[in-house]
Amino acid sequence: EVQLLESGGGLVQPGGSLRLSCAASGFAFSSHAMSWVRQAPGKGLEWVSAISGSASSTYYADSVKGRFTISRDNFKNTLYLQMNTLRADDTAVYYCAEDLAGYLPSWGQGTLVSVSS
Amino acid sequence: DIQMTQSPSTLSASVGDRVIITCRASQSIYSWLAWYQQKPGKAPKLLIYKASSLESGVPSRFSGSGSGTEFTLTISSLQPDDFATYYCQQYINYPYTFGQGTNLEIK
Numbered sequence: 001e002v003q004l005l006e007s008g009g010g011l012v013q014p015g016g017s018l019r020l021s022c023a024a025s026g027f028a029f030s031s032h033a034m035s036w037v038r039q040a041p042g043k044g045l046e047w048v049s050a051i052s053g054s055a056s057s058t059y060y061a062d063s064v065k066g067r068f069t070i071s072r073d074n075f076k077n078t079l080y081l082q083m084n085t086l087r088a089d090d091t092a093v094y095y096c097a098e099d100l101a102g103y104l105p106s107w108g109q110g111t112l113v114s115v116s117s
Numbered sequence: 118d119i120q121m122t123q124s125p126s127t128l129s130a131s132v133g134d135r136v137i138i139t140c141r142a143s144q145s146i147y148s149w150l151a152w153y154q155q156k157p158g159k160a161p162k163l164l165i166y167k168a169s170s171l172e173s174g175v176p177s178r179f180s181g182s183g184s185g186t187e188f189t190l191t192i193s194s195l196q197p198d199d200f201a202t203y204y205c206q207q208y209i210n211y212p213y214t215f216g217q218g219t220n221l222e223i224k
Contacts, residue, residue, distance in 0.1 A: 035213070037161075045153075045161065045204055047213040059211040062118075095160055102208025103151040105172060107160035 002026040002106040004096050009111030016086050016115070022079040022096030022108055030054070030074035033099035036081050038092035039110075046092075049081065050099055064090075086115045119143050119207050123216035129224040134195045138219045140188045140205035149209040152181055152190045155218075156201045164203075165190065195221075 008020040022034070036048040049070040050059045058070050069082040079096050093112050097104035120143040130136050140150065148168040153161035163172045165181035168188055178193040192199055200223050205216040 044218045045155075045206075045215040047206075047215065050211065050213075061212045100166075102149060102213065103163060103166040103206070104153075104161075105163045105166070107162075110160055 002098060004098070004106060004108035006094065006096055006108040006111040009094065009113045011114045011116065012086055013117050014087060014115055017082070017084045018086065018113060020081040020083065020094055020096075020111060020113070022081075024077045024079065024096075024098075027098065027106075029072075029077040033101070034070075034072065034079045035097045035099040035104060036070065036079075037095045037097055037104070037107075038090075038113075039095070040089070040092040043092075048094070051079070083113070086113075088115050091115045118212055119146060119209070119214050121205055121207055121214050121216040123203075123205055123219050125219060126217065127220045127222065129222050130195055131224045132195050132197055136192045136195060136221065138190045138203055138205075138221075140183075140190070140216050142186045142188075142207055145185045146207045146209040148184050149207060150181070150183070150188050151206045151208065152179075153204045153206065154199075154201045155204065161204065 003025045005023045031053050033052050035050040051070045067085045071080045093110040095110045096108045098106040122141045124139045150168045152165040155161040164175050164179050169181045180191045203219045
């Protein structure tokens with residue numbers, strides 16, 4: 001059974017940084033692309049970033065490009081999202097998801113990031 | 118970026134009803150479309166991928182159709198567990214984009 005467990009969320013001031021982690025189990029992690037998707041309070045889903053299984057390719061939404069960095073450690077079966085220069089509109093629940101060539105069959109439970117002074 | 122537009126935004130229906138949710142893409146995405154169900158406080162759940170392929174474990178009352186720019190999600194006979202928000206998502210290219218969601222509520 002695929003399990004994804006996010007951690008690292010919390011309250012941070014505008015301009016601050018945070019690193020999210022997503023521990024994966026139950027599937028061949030290094031063979032699968034992974035994505036981060038976020039959901040602002042009361043809003044819809046927004047894809048944030050994706051990374052290939054080998055980490056050779058990364059992709060970002062324009063809204064986070066240059067501020068967020070996706071990475072992975074295939075030895076630790078862990079996905080990361082380094083978030084810098086955080087803004088109030090980055091406040092959201094962040095989900096990691098298994099990415100099967102674009103559709104997302106498995107999701108974590110989410111971790112809440114709040115950006116506020 | 119490809120824009121995804123769902124209609125309606127809110128749908129009121131009763132148990133046993135047949136409901137249809139529509140998703141339109143701003144350009145052709147062939148069949149690279151997924152549908153998700155989300156309940157309050159929970160992660161989205163994949164229902165349909167490649168426009169019409171039913172994800173394993175999803176009840177057969179859910180079905181998807183369409184190609185190009187117009188797609189539909191049909192629930193053949195609503196069950197109490199189906200009242201939720203539904204999202205479509207295109208994945209022909211990055212950035213992946215989602216529709217704004219359809220809130221399916223009890224009439």
